[in-house]
Amino acid sequence: MNTADKPNPAQPHSLSANDMNDKLSGDPISNVLLARWIMRTHFEQFAGSSVADIARAYIGVYSNRPTSWQAVLARNHNMDKSEALRAEDDPELVRIPGMRRSKFLIPKSMANMVFGATCLPLLDHEWRLREAELTLEDYLRIRPELIRFASGSPVRLEEIKSFLGLSGSQARACTTVATYNGVLVRAPSPNPWSNRWLYAAAPSELMHSHDALVDHEQLQWELACHYIEQYGPVSVEDLAWWMGISKKLARLFLEKAGAGEIESGLWLGPLQKKTFESWATNVSESSDERVRFLPNWDPLLMGYSPGSRHRSCLGLDQIGAYDHAGNGLPVVLIGSKAVTTWRVTAKGSQRLLSIHLPDDILQKDQQIIQEAAVMWAERIGAIYIP
Known part of the structure; x- marks a missing residue:
C-alpha cells in the first residue's frame, strides 16, 4: 500500500x-454521514476506473493540465502518470467548452449533449473579437480557412497566426471563439504541465448543437439528469450553479428527473436514492x-x-x-x-x-x-x- x-x-x-x-428515522442527515457518502461516490467507486470512465461519470473532467490527469490519479491509486496521460489521448475523448464556459475532457458520446446544453449564440462571443479589433464578419470570413488549416494534425496558435496573417491577439480571439462555436477542439501539448493548447478541427459528427433543430432545453434536462445521479444528493442551488441556469429551471429539472428529497433541500435521483438507503443502513462504523x-x-x-x-x-x-x-x-x-x-x-x-x-x-x-x-x-x- x-x-x-x-x-x-x-x-x-x-x-x-x-x-x-x-x-431511517426521518431526521436530517448528519454531516458525518453525508461526508462518508461523498467519499463513496467521488472516490471509492472509482478505485479501478479508467480515464474515460471517470470523465463519463463526471460529465467531463476539467481539461486544464495538470488537473485532468491528477484528478484521475487521485481516484485510481493503481494508475500511474504515464498511463493516465496515454489514456487522455484516446480518440474517443475530446476537450470542449461546457458548464460555466469551462473546458472539459469528455467522451465523444456525451459531447453533443454537453455542448448543446451549455453553448451560447455566436453573437454572445462577439466581444472577444472586438477586443482584438475584429468583427463578427471578419471571423465568419476567416473561419473556413481556420477549419481547413486545422483539419490535419493539431496546430499551434503561432502556426495559426502565421497562416492567417493575424496578430497574436487576433489569432487567440479567433481560436477561442471557434472553440465556443464548436468548430475547433483543443489538443494537449506534449508537456503534461502545460496549458499551451494546440487546436484541431472538430470531428464532423460532433457539436452540431447550434443547429436550430436541436432542442436546447431537452439537452439541458439530459445533462441535469446525469449530474443529479453522479453528484447527488444536491440542492436546487447546486444544480443551478453547476449548470449556470436559474434556480426555477433547476427545480423543474429535479422534479422532472424524478429526484426526491431525502431531507429538506437535498435531492437524490431515483436510482441513487435506492443505493443510498441501502448503503446508509449497512455502512461500516469505521472510517477510511x-x-x-x-x-x-x-x-x-x-x-x-x-x-x-x-x-x-x-x-x-x-x-x-x-x-x-x-x-x-x-x-x-x-x-x-x-x-x-x-x-x-x-x-x-x-x-x-x-x-x-x-x-x-x-x-x-x-x-x-x-x-x-x-x-x-x-x-x-x-x-x-x-
Whole structure:
C-alpha cells in the first residue's frame, strides 16, 4: 500500500448509531454521514476506473493540465502518470467548452449533449473579437480557412497566426471563439504541465448543437439528469450553479428527473436514492482515513455551489479551498475532512510540491500528510519540499 493510501489510525469521523439511523428515522442527515457518502461516490467507486470512465461519470473532467490527469490519479491509486496521460489521448475523448464556459475532457458520446446544453449564440462571443479589433464578419470570413488549416494534425496558435496573417491577439480571439462555436477542439501539448493548447478541427459528427433543430432545453434536462445521479444528493442551488441556469429551471429539472428529497433541500435521483438507503443502513462504523491530494478544479471541488452543505461538511470553506474567483485550489483530505492546501511550483525543469501546514493541524496528522506527500510527489513527477 502506498503511503498516500495509508489509513490514518485517528478516526475522528467514525459513524455513531445515531448517524446511521438519521436516514431511517426521518431526521436530517448528519454531516458525518453525508461526508462518508461523498467519499463513496467521488472516490471509492472509482478505485479501478479508467480515464474515460471517470470523465463519463463526471460529465467531463476539467481539461486544464495538470488537473485532468491528477484528478484521475487521485481516484485510481493503481494508475500511474504515464498511463493516465496515454489514456487522455484516446480518440474517443475530446476537450470542449461546457458548464460555466469551462473546458472539459469528455467522451465523444456525451459531447453533443454537453455542448448543446451549455453553448451560447455566436453573437454572445462577439466581444472577444472586438477586443482584438475584429468583427463578427471578419471571423465568419476567416473561419473556413481556420477549419481547413486545422483539419490535419493539431496546430499551434503561432502556426495559426502565421497562416492567417493575424496578430497574436487576433489569432487567440479567433481560436477561442471557434472553440465556443464548436468548430475547433483543443489538443494537449506534449508537456503534461502545460496549458499551451494546440487546436484541431472538430470531428464532423460532433457539436452540431447550434443547429436550430436541436432542442436546447431537452439537452439541458439530459445533462441535469446525469449530474443529479453522479453528484447527488444536491440542492436546487447546486444544480443551478453547476449548470449556470436559474434556480426555477433547476427545480423543474429535479422534479422532472424524478429526484426526491431525502431531507429538506437535498435531492437524490431515483436510482441513487435506492443505493443510498441501502448503503446508509449497512455502512461500516469505521472510517477510511487515507490521505488524498486533489488538484485545483477537481470535480469534487467544483461540483457544488458556494455555501453548499457539501463544502461545509468536508471542511473546504474552513481551510480556504477556493480563491477569490471561486476556483477550487489543490486540497489535502484525510478521510472525509479537508485539512489543508498544497501547490506545485516550477524550478527550471523540476516541479516542487509544498504543503501549507498550519499550527492547528495535529503533529501526528502533519507526519501522516508529509509521508503521503512524498508518495504523491513521486506519482506526479515532482519533489516534495518539507
